[in-house]
Amino acid sequence: MEIITKKEKGAVVVLLNGKLDAGSSPELEKEIEKLLTDGEKHLILDLAELGYISSAGLRVILAGSKKLKNNQGTLYVSSLGSMVREVFEVSGFSSIIPIFPSSDEALKKLG
Amino acid sequence: MKTIRLPARIENLESFTRFLSEFLLANGFSGERVQEIELAAEEALVNVIRYAYPEKSGDLEIRCRAEGDGALTMEFEDSGVEFDPTSLPDPDLKLSISEREIGGLGVFLIRKMVNEVRHRREGDRNILTFVVRKKRGD
Numbered sequence: 001m002e003i004i005t006k007k008e009k010g011a012v013v014v015l016l017n018g019k020l021d022a023g024s025s026p027e028l029e030k031e032i033e034k035l036l037t038d039g040e041k042h043l044i045l046d047l048a049e050l051g052y053i054s055s056a057g058l059r060v061i062l063a064g065s066k067k068l069k070n071n072q073g074t075l076y077v078s079s080l081g082s083m084v085r086e087v088f089e090v091s092g093f094s095s096i097i098p099i100f101p102s103s104d105e106a107l108k109k110l111g
Numbered sequence: 112m113k114t115i116r117l118p119a120r121i122e123n124l125e126s127f128t129r130f131l132s133e134f135l136l137a138n139g140f141s142g143e144r145v146q147e148i149e150l151a152a153e154e155a156l157v158n159v160i161r162y163a164y165p166e167k168s169g170d171l172e173i174r175c176r177a178e179g180d181g182a183l184t185m186e187f188e189d190s191g192v193e194f195d196p197t198s199l200p201d202p203d204l205k206l207s208i209s210e211r212e213i214g215g216l217g218v219f220l221i222r223k224m225v226n227e228v229r230h231r232r233e234g235d236r237n238i239l240t241f242v243v244r245k246k247r248g249d
Contacts, residue, residue: 052149058216082143083143
């Protein structure tokens with residue numbers, strides 16, 4: 001899985017390319033940890049190029065959300081494809097993680 | 112029947128899931144349905160990889176069979192620590208971010224993505240069986 005980060009208007013957009021599964025989720029975990037250590041407070045996970053997510057991926061996203069929330073920060077996700085959206089809905093994550101159609105919409109929400 | 116047997120290690124996860132995807136596609140399952148089942152399989156495989164063999168390494172064997180009524184059966188077998196994933200309770204989906212627990216999702220997703228899931232113990236082996244059909248709800 002490829003991870004590309006881009007600073008935009010006080011937030012970091014994290015673009016994931018590929019599959020977020022048990023094999024690749026430690027990479028995202030490390031990246032989120034690094035961003036938090038750098039003092040970043042607002043993350044937007046852009047999932048436009050993510051075709052697959054398993055519970056390992058959800059776990060890392062939830063853990064990241066909790067950490068950011070404890071630091072008065074936010075974690076949004078955007079651009080969910082159909083499979084990833086299905087997993088978010090079935091697992092109840094769509095009720096607790098804010099979802100946006102695009103990273104631009106998510107950035108707008110952050111003002 | 113098609114079989115694969117490899118050490119239960121994370122490096123082999125992709126080989127296991129590829130084996131399953133190929134079997135499903137060869138039996139006429141749609142790309143989307145294959146992804147749903149692959150997700151359930153990953154959850155089952157990762158449980159074995161993480162917990163079955165705490166002291167030494169061990170193997171995981173998957174056996175796939177077409178049942179003739181359009182359903183396919185997949186059996187995941189390991190000879191590790193006794194563990195029945197179907198005995199775990201579902202996570203509470205109504206909790207907020209702070210309350211929601213990090214674990215508990217894997218087996219829940221299995222239940223949602225395959226048509227039937229069963230566990231049995233035979234001697235020193237755990238056998239987890241999925242029955243999958245072309246549509247999730249059938």
